[in-house]
Amino acid sequence: MKKFKKILLVLAGLILLVIIGVAIFINSLKPDYGGEKSLPGISSEVTTYFDPYGIPHIYAENETDALKALGYVHAQDRLWQMELLRRIAKGRLSEVFGEDMVKTDKFFLSLGIDDHTKETLSSLDQTSETIALSQAYLDGINEFIKNGPTPIEFYLTGIEKEPFSIEDVYNAVGYMAFSFAMAHKTDPLLTSMRNKLGEAYLKDLAISSDTSTVWIKNYKGEKTDTLGTNITASVTAALDKLPIPQFEGSNSWVVAPEKTKNGKVIFANDPHIGFAQPSVWYEAHVSTPTYEKYGYHLAGVPFPLLAHNRKLAYGLTMFENDDIDFYYEESNPTDSTQYKTPEGWKNYEFVNKTIKVKDGDDVSFTYKKTHHGPVLNNIADQISGDRPIAMSWIYTKPKNMVLHALYGLSHASNREEFKSALPNIHAPGLNVMYGDAEGNVAWWATAKLYEMPDSLSTKFVLDGATGKDEPLRYLDFSENPMAENPPWNYVYSANNQPDSIAGMLYPGYYLPENRAKRIVQLLDAKDDWDKEAISEMILDVTSPVNTEVVTELIKLFDVTHLDKEQLALLDSLKNWDGEYSLKATSPLIYHRTLYNMVKNTMEDELGPEMFKQFLSTHLFKRQIAWGSGMKSGVWWDNVNTPEIETRQDIVMMSFAQTWESLVADFGDDPSEWTWDKVHTIEHQHPFGQIESLRKYFNVGPFPVEGTREVINNLSFPYDGTGFYKVSSGPSTRRIIDFSDVENSISILPTGQSGNPFSKHYEDQAQMYVNGEFRKMMMNKQEIEETAESVLIFR
Incomplete structure (x- = not known):
């Protein structure tokens, strides 16, 4: 009996040691929000205050030091997200997830994002401020990789951490650019529908612009066949497997002083992005003697895409312009290595790529390119002998200056400086929304737009052999849709059709007027807007x-x-x-x-x-x-x-x-x-697809108000189940009131951290569902007094 008790005591001791060991291991994986750390290369001490929601407020003597600290704290909360995002364009998801990702990797390799990045880097001015600050940010990421704890996902997948480079930044932006596009889902499909059913059926589809719906008004002034079906199916299947969310749409409106209670601009923005865990944006407040921004960062990108300070605020919605065209190519019947052009037969370019596959053999493949772009037949696993379809994407055509544009936007001190950076954004097409403390409001559509021949619809696969379906010219930025200080005293965008400046319609995949109609209806009806009223409007669920x-x-x-x-x-x-409340x-x-x-x-x-x-x-x-x-x-x-x-x-x-x-x-x-029984939101982590891991990595599900195409656009795919699992919606809700900038408000869908062991992994999730907000703090005294912890870099 004594021997048995001894055995039990030994077993109990071993179990206790295991429990303690697991607890110590898990604790070692958490982000470190306090104490002191060495950060090689900084010229002076950097102090980072973490507020009650884990958002860093970084104070440094210069911007280089601040960006290094930003890279470090961003990585400790979002390294796994950064890792996935940089792998997409390079076709390296199969290394992590196995053979299920091979088709996705094939597709993204064929787009040429990574190849275009390499071309960009070969001519890059390495001494520019844009590159120097980007490298400082990357140095911070790499310092965390070298000396910080390894996120749990790396252990579960068995992949090794690798240093980040400027190439990864450009590839992340390239994925964002493609994520906005809709042509790959639409053009081949419409062509197949026309081939199968005939023109009569297409006449009853809402393909062309509808002049009876709400368009965004321009103002310049100063203040005073089966092939197509198969391609669409294959591309859709490739994108559906992505473990990173796609950009969908957005709302934004900026109200001029004449329509606000306090006589100052109020800015609102809620970009619509596919829901995932972690959520897309990382918030950070950076302050130096010469620079300050409270910004929203994409994983691995040094400059914020959404931001504000005491002088100005800016945000984004998706322009939804058509920047992808598909072309039928004509192969030489006597030489399959050639295709027809107006100048005669030309050789296909053959591109060889290899994909490394976890627990499997490498996959090598070859695809063809024409002067238009990659031929998708091989990529989409088409039947041999089908007519080649090539994809022409504006992103891979001109010199890539998007990173320089993001630097320019984040460093502008007034409207003219801000506007001067916009022509550097050739793709993705964005509606850039602007408001400032001087009372200016503006909206600019940024993209490299081009004019096509009259009566030519870019919504169908075009003729690539004759030259008659090619762009006639590129438009100057001054011909893009825009409105600056319009007399109706607000600007807005809801991904709807813009009016024309250039005397032509801008081809696109614009969303219906639903949200636009509601935004205009509400803004027109009131001239005493304040922050509270705007916060109610951004949560509106009426259609x-x-x-x-x-x-x-x-x-x-x-x-x-x-x-x-x-x-x-x-x-x-x-x-x-038309209201979408939970009990309706x-x-x-x-x-x-x-x-x-x-x-x-x-x-x-x-x-x-x-x-x-x-x-x-x-x-x-x-x-x-x-x-x-x-x-x-x-x-x-x-x-x-x-x-x-x-x-x-x-x-x-x-x-x-x-x-x-x-x-x-x-x-x-x-x-x-009732609506609450069918309309739910769950933020899915890639590992949450495994049922046993779901509760540890996913956040939710929650019943939630809203629906498709209302202002609080909590959207879902339609299918025969009759249950509507929300797939995309506001990736943040931000409201900046220039009468009280330091009390501006926002929210994230889940939390600031992407680390499952962080207390900030899901601490905003219920607030988000409830329609609540928190402050975006900029007052240093308040930040110091309310800080949850302080991390000092020496």
């Missing part, structure tokens, strides 16, 4: 367009075929104000009926795969209001039945299917059919 769709469709209901409960529900839907029932009925209606209208012609692809495009979003208002048209008839269906037939059938599905999911009581 004026969806209620218009309901009003149009309800006219078609044959009430003689509805029972008492259905009539009561229809009556409540008729009186719906109308949103659930609307979206299920809408999906059923679109499916019943279009899937019979398109087929399941093409229909699924259509649902992922901006074109589908534009089609909802447009299509529901069509009283007649070829789409309404179901080609698989002998009868000729009408719009009324489709609407009634769709509502009946909705009712049946809601009873099956939630029971017979319609009061239980």
